[in-house]
Amino acid sequence: MNMKQILKTGGVVLALSLSGGAVAAEPQVPFVRIAELEIDSSQLERFESAIKEGIETAVRVEPGVLALYAVAEKNNPNHIRVFEVYTDANAYQVHLETPHFKKFRATTDKMVKSRKLIDAVPVVLGAKAAAAPSR
């Protein structure tokens, strides 16, 4: 049960599949947020385990979650950046209310020493995808 949503963003097309979700009637501009987290070094392994579980679940069960990329800065491994792409702002609000996100926040709350959230606007979201139309 794979459905496709083609998101036109500027000159480039981001094509992503939504598994088991509704498909928006019209292409939309995705909602992008960047999180910069500083993690208590002694808790880093547990934090990474928690964020893996949270992201895995979100991508699997939330139609509005297009991508959640969590990476560690190579030179500061306890500095975690999460690049988040949702179908729209509403999908982000839905995400915040899910049980898996609430569990993640509760589990990791004391592991996070600082948190910076940056709203962003897509300029171009280019990705390889099976559904990408040839040009």
Added chain:
Amino acid sequence: MNMKQILKTGGVVLALSLSGGAVAAEPQVPFVRIAELEIDSSQLERFESAIKEGIETAVRVEPGVLALYAVAEKNNPNHIRVFEVYTDANAYQVHLETPHFKKFRATTDKMVKSRKLIDAVPVVLGAKAAAAPSR
């Protein structure tokens, strides 16, 4: 001519299609780089046009480019962040030598007031994709 490469990263699977490219024999850890660019505000429109063209071409012609997401900070539109995912470090080196990247750098060199490059290590790269196996 779509080929698929399944990249296992931690507990979650990033599944991306490579159009017309070779497929690596073994799953690899993708190479991630984050670029933070401050653009001369008076040149922002031209910069965005150039980066759209550069990213569109890279995603289309480079097998090693998995994702290039360029976004503008909502509260600082001339602060551009690029989240870059390559199949591996070698694919990034290949990218730097392509004509389209060299053209992009030459075109935009004087538009960029500051440039910060951050190497990163994937913790979990979660994305919707048509090829993602169900779990």
